[in-house]
Amino acid sequence: MAGKNITVIPARKRVGSTAAKEKIKKLRVAAYCRVSTETEEQNLSYEVQVAHYTEYIKKNTEWEFAGIFADDGISGTNTKKREEFNRMIEECMEGNIDLVITKSISRFARNTLDCLKYIRQLKEKNIAVYFEKENINTMDAKGEVLLTIMASLAQQESQSLSQNVKLGLQYRYQQGKVQVNHNRFMGYTKDEEGNLIIVPEEAEIIKRIYREYLEGKSLVGIGRDLEKDGILTAAGKPRWRPETIKKILLNEKYIGDALLQKTFTVDFLTKKRVKNEGHVPQYYVENSHEAIIPKELFLQAQEELHRRSNIYTGADKNKRIYSSKYALSTITFCGDCGDIYRRVYWNIHGRKEFVWRCVTRIEQGPEVCKNRTVKETELYDAVMTAINRLLAGGDNMIRILEENIYAVIGDTTEYKISEINTLLEEKQKEVINLANKGKDYDFLADEIDKLREKRQTLLVEDASLSGENERINELIDFIRNNKYRTLLYDDTLVRKIIQNVTVYDDHFVICFKSGIEIEV
Template sequence: MAEKNITVIPARKRVGSTAAKEKVKKLRVAAYCRVSTETEEQNSSYEVQVAHYTEFIKKNAEWEFAGIFADDGISGTNTKKREEFNRMIDECMEGNIDLVITKSISRFARNTLDCLKYIRQLKDKNISVFFEKENINTMDTKGEVLLTIMASLAQQESQSLSQNVKLGLQYRYQQGKVQVNHNRFMGYTKDEEGNLIIVPEEAHIIKRIYREYLEGKSLAGIGRDLEKEGILTAAGKPKWRPETIKKILMNEKYIGDALLQKTFTVDFLTKKRVKNEGHVPQYYVENSHEAIIPKELFLQAQEELHRRNNIYTGADKSKRLYSSKYSLSTITFCGQCGDIYRRVYWNIHGRKEFVWRCVTRIDQGPKVCKNRTVKEGDLYDAVMTAINRLLAGGDNMIRTLEENIHAVIGDTTEYKISEINNLLEEKQKEVISLANKGKDYEFLADEIDKLREERQRFLVQDASLSGENERIGELIEFIRNNKYRTQRYDGALVRKLIQNVTVYDDHFVICFKSGIEVEV
């Protein structure tokens, strides 16, 4: 038997997709470019990278140009939003690319996990990635070891950058510098210096939303009317959702103030942001820019939001959604049990009509509440009788209302609010000082919370008085313009003037938003 003759055939570095045919002589080479911001300097870098790699690949006789994939102005901490990067990976998986060239690991990815995931995915297809700056070819035996180290450094760089950004924002917040994405912020834009300035035509819509809400319209109702008129949202969409209206009503920036750091980033890689519920400090900046809505009106809207969110009905006092489908919905109450009266379709003895009935009586029967059922016409007549009595009072009623205005103006909480503001300013300066020194300020946080709650209580009280004063003024103006003139039922007028109606066994009590009560 002949002696064995063993010839060692050395391994040869093979680069190229396994999907490529063996006879293909030229490597199909693509380049990936990315810049992370949209400044003029970075845009220039972007153009330079594209031009450089196009020329670099085409001048190599052994390479075939497979395209340039370039993401402009997109962060590298993850690959979810990098459309060109993802398209390039797809092309590789389909066997259309053999080699990818990129400037550096940090341009390819700043997330170790993503970086290694895609490198291994490409390596399984026999596709290499060459990083110019680090001079690493992923198909080399030492490539993955070096790659793991370099990718980790790139991730640390990204984390450090994220931390620097956070510190910069904290400093800006402490200085009261407000950053707002005005592109989707109805009512405001920015001037050349970055300051918020009012857009009059948009401010008109904001004022309308507040006015109609306080006049009794529902969030959905306001939205439907805006849609009918073809008015677009701040995002340029035709659909006005109730949540959109509610956010406008709750946004303190419309009174010229700004609450900073409402959300914060919990993961610098995913960029995930969550609601700040005491995790990091917040900064409330008063008078940071010109207001669209007076503070008193804003606080009245907050009170109305709270009232509508806390309407309870039935024997179990279950929560009920606010309705403005009818002008007297959710403002008509039972004088016996205090529940809401609801409009229902009644069919008794073949007679069909709309009536208003106590919800407790509907659900639990007359053993729980015996208050009467009211015909809709009788309820409407009672409300209009009360309105017409005020009009018939003429000058005497106007004098009575004017006396009430003076009483409201005389009752002010301005001094108390000023005192609390001074205390808050002192405490907040102390917090910033301790925070900058890295010292604990938890004990001051509780004191500030209590002071803010106390100030809010006085502000709401002041706004309530101011609102009552405004309603009295509106009623005086209404009486002056309609003296001795009989009014017919008008839902919009009822929403504007009437606070609530209470139904008793033998009479109604109609309470006006001005505080005046009329028994019918």
């Protein structure tokens, strides 16, 4: 029996897509280029890379040019937003590319996981990636070992860069240097030196929002009126969402201050940002730019936001939702149980009309609250009777109101606030000093929080006093301009001057925003 004859057939080195049949003799080669920032210098680098690889591929007679895929000004730590990179991978998967050339691993990806994922995905299709700087071909036997090591180093480099950026930002925060994306920030733009400056026509919209909110309008109501007037949001959209208006009312930048590091990056690869709830230091910069809204008005808005979200009425202190559909909504109270009165449609002996009823009585019956149901016309008449009595008081009423005006800020309050500011400055310097040395500063952070709360309380008290003075002066002007006139019920007027109405079994008590009460 003849012995076995074994012939070894050497493997032929073949790089290219499995979709590329033997009839395709030339390798279809594409190049991937990327620069991570948008500076003039990097733009030049970007153009040089594109030109270099176009010439490099075309001059090789064994290659067929399959295109240049280039992302400009996009980070390499994540591939989600790299449109050209993703398009190149799709072309590879469809069998249109056999070889990808790129400058280095860091240009392809700085995330080890992403890098290896795409290399292996391409290897399954028999598609090589050649990294010019490292001289690595992923189809070589040693390619993946070297690739893993190099990609890991690239990821460390990216992490180090991210840390440097964080330190740079922290230094700028410590110096009180405010960075604001003004593109979608209504009311402000930037000058040539990068400083925030007011845009007058936009500032008027901001002032309008604060004024209407403090006059009693709801967030939805303000938005609806802005839309009706054809006013666009900062993003250029016609729809004003309640959350957008609330953010404007909460934004301290409108009083010329800036709270820095409200959010922070938790993962340098995903770029995920979360709300800073004490994870990293924050920096509050006062008077960093010109204000649109006076501080007193801003603090009054914060008080009103808190009041509207915390309306608890009735014997059981039930939470009620703020409504501004009607001027007397959520400001008309029951003199029996303390709950609010609600406007309802009632059928009285076959005749339908609007009445106002205590919510506790509606929900729990007359056994819990026996207070009366009030016809809407009767309620409106009571309010206007009180307003007309105020007007009839004329000069005598003006004199009483003027006697009730308080000082906007007392010397004692001013001294206390100044004293707290000095202490805060000292404590903050200590925190920065300890943070720079890598030492614990939690005990100081607690002290600073308490001082800030104390100062905030004083500022709110002062703003409340200032707001009361303002309302008294507004009422004085109203009396002077409407002396002896009998006025008809008007929602806008009621929102402006009435604080609340209390319904009793046989009378009403109307309280004005100036503090004056009139029984009807």
